[in-house]
Structures are given as C-alpha cells and as structure tokens.
Amino acid sequence: MQTERLARAIGGPVVRATPFTGRGYTPARRMIAELADGTTVFAKQGVNEYTAGELRREFANYQRLQGFFMPVFVGWDDDGGVEPILVLEDLSTADWPPPWTVDRVVQVLDTIGVIARQPVPGGVVELEEEWVGGGWQAVADDPEPFLSLGMCTDAWLDRTLPTLLDASAGARLKGDQLVHLDVRSDNLCFAGDRTVFVDWNHACVANPEVDRAFFLPSMVSEGGPPPEEVATVSPEMVAVVAGFFACRAALPPVPGGPGVRGVQRAQLTAALPWAVRALGLPSLGGA
Known part of the structure; x- marks a missing residue:
C-alpha cells in the first residue's frame, strides 16, 4: 500500500521504500524511495493529526513558493486522514551541518x-507575535521551570527580568517579508552550490531578522563562532530569542518529539549569554 501511494504521488512506479532515520523531531514517517530509473526521492508521511496538519501546511507552501533554497517538489498524495505523503528531492547525500565554519554561517545568512x-x-x-515574543512574560508568570535549569540564580532573574521584558516588548517582529521561521542545522544542508532549507511548514510573513536571530544560537550550540562575529542583530531581538527558549526548555517533553526540549536547552545555553552581552546585563549567576 505504501509503495502504491508513493507511486500515485510521484506519478510513476516505485521499486522500494526504505525507512530513513534523520534528525527530525516529530514522529512523521520518513522514507527514501527508489524509482524504476534508479533515482531516489525523499518522502514524509503523517502519522497523527498534528503531523498531518503540518504536512498539509508545508505542501501548501510548496505550491506558493519556489527557489534554489527549497527542495525540489516531486509529489503529493492526501488520504484525507492522518497519513498524507509529501515527496521531495532526495538530499540525504548533501552536506548537513555541523561542523560550522564562518563561510558556512555566512552562506546561511545570505x-x-x-x-x-x-x-x-x-x-x-503572518507571524504570531505572542507565540514568538512572549517568552519572558511567560517566565515572569511562572519562573520555576526556567530556574530549575540552573542557568542563573533567583536574584539574577529578579534583577534582570524588567530589562528582558522591556527589550522583548521593543523588538520589531512584524514585517512584510518572507521568513522560514525554523532555521537550524537539522533543517538545512549544502547541496553543491545551493544552501537548501527544508521543513517549510512554518513559513510566514515577518521581519527577516527573526530568522537570523533564531538561527545563531543553534549554530553556536554546535560549536560555531559567537553570533557577534558573523551577524548584527538588535539587542531587542536577542532578548526575544533567549526568552523563547527560556520559557520552553524545562517544560515536559513534547508528545511524539522527545528530543525537542533537549534542543531548546542547548539553544538557550547559547542564547542566554548572548542576551547578557547584547543588553549589558550582569553576569549569569549559576545556581
């Protein structure tokens, strides 16, 4: 049945479909499908209501957008339930970071x-401003999850929270330009002379500084250079990024995505010191 649906999506026969284990953080089913001519394609299949909805949003964006920065769209099959299938070019042999070099970071920023x-x-x-920018307010409302990470003391948070709240409130999140909204190493690769972003389900209209700012802690957490060496980001946007991870990193595991909180903690480890430097805050006091 699976190969039949893949063939329907692609519009041609499929020899075999092999499960693919990548670094995705949702339970969506991933496959490499071999076609009759010996070429291969990559397929993602929904497994529940959440992943089915995300795939449908991603498919809609593939119908609207195009460019060298996107995987080549191959096909789509919608069962009307929780198992739609999206088929794209196979990028499994591309160069997926880390490691990071300054040149590679610049490629992503460009x-x-x-x-x-x-x-x-x-x-x-349009970007949901509160979802992205309300992190420090969530910490103010319930600081215990963030403090449980041991990245700072109660006294440090009490002293700096007003500044973090003010800075976040002053960030310019709205805009009229296209952003990917999920730029990190597992969502991008280098394929020849192309820098390709995958997972386009979150694409929206906003200030593109959002993409730059959220990419940098991911890169730093994987051994890349400090953000200040490769990009200029407003202190207000840095505060937003740190708050986004601060209010989420210690929450219970995401159903179906057990690795998400670990990734968020790693990015917070890079984003919080960045915010300290950008805003001129007192040094972090480890608990």
Whole structure:
C-alpha cells in the first residue's frame, strides 16, 4: 500500500521504500524511495493529526513558493486522514551541518536574505507575535521551570527580568517579508552550490531578522563562532530569542518529539549569554 501511494504521488512506479532515520523531531514517517530509473526521492508521511496538519501546511507552501533554497517538489498524495505523503528531492547525500565554519554561517545568512527578498504570494500567514515574543512574560508568570535549569540564580532573574521584558516588548517582529521561521542545522544542508532549507511548514510573513536571530544560537550550540562575529542583530531581538527558549526548555517533553526540549536547552545555553552581552546585563549567576 505504501509503495502504491508513493507511486500515485510521484506519478510513476516505485521499486522500494526504505525507512530513513534523520534528525527530525516529530514522529512523521520518513522514507527514501527508489524509482524504476534508479533515482531516489525523499518522502514524509503523517502519522497523527498534528503531523498531518503540518504536512498539509508545508505542501501548501510548496505550491506558493519556489527557489534554489527549497527542495525540489516531486509529489503529493492526501488520504484525507492522518497519513498524507509529501515527496521531495532526495538530499540525504548533501552536506548537513555541523561542523560550522564562518563561510558556512555566512552562506546561511545570505540565503535568509535571498528568501526575504522573494515576492510574497497570497496565502502566506503572518507571524504570531505572542507565540514568538512572549517568552519572558511567560517566565515572569511562572519562573520555576526556567530556574530549575540552573542557568542563573533567583536574584539574577529578579534583577534582570524588567530589562528582558522591556527589550522583548521593543523588538520589531512584524514585517512584510518572507521568513522560514525554523532555521537550524537539522533543517538545512549544502547541496553543491545551493544552501537548501527544508521543513517549510512554518513559513510566514515577518521581519527577516527573526530568522537570523533564531538561527545563531543553534549554530553556536554546535560549536560555531559567537553570533557577534558573523551577524548584527538588535539587542531587542536577542532578548526575544533567549526568552523563547527560556520559557520552553524545562517544560515536559513534547508528545511524539522527545528530543525537542533537549534542543531548546542547548539553544538557550547559547542564547542566554548572548542576551547578557547584547543588553549589558550582569553576569549569569549559576545556581
């Protein structure tokens, strides 16, 4: 049945489908499908309501957007339930970071700029500002999960929270340009002379500084250079990024995504010291 649905999506026969284990953080089923001519493609299949909804959003964006920075769209099959299938070019042999070099970081930042300059077609949603920018307010409302990480003392948080809240409130999140909104190493690769971003389900209209700012802690957490060496980001946006991870990193595991909180903690480890430097805050006091 699976190969039949893949063949229907692709529009041609499929010899075999092999499970693919990547670094994705949702339980979506991933496969490499071999076609009759010996070429291969990559397929993602939903397994529950959440992953099915995300795949449908991603498919819609593939119908609206195009560019060298996206995988080549191959096909789609929607069962009307929880197992739609999206088929894309096979990038499994591309170069997936880490490790990071300054040149590679610049390639990613340049690609974010290219994406931001694309005409924005109808149907692309606007950024949900509160979801992205409300992190420090969530910490203020319930500081215990963040403090349980041991990255700072109660006294440090009491002293700095007003500044973090003010800075976050001053960040310019709205904009009229296209952003990917999930730029990190497991969502990008280097394929020849292309820098390709995958997982386009979160694409929206916003200030492209959001993409630059959220990419940098991911890169730093994997051994890349300090953000200040490769990009200029407003202190207000740095505060937003640190708050996004601060209010989430210690929450209970995400159903179906047990690795998400660990990734968020790693990015917070990079983002919080960055915010300290950017805002001129007192040094972190480890608990």
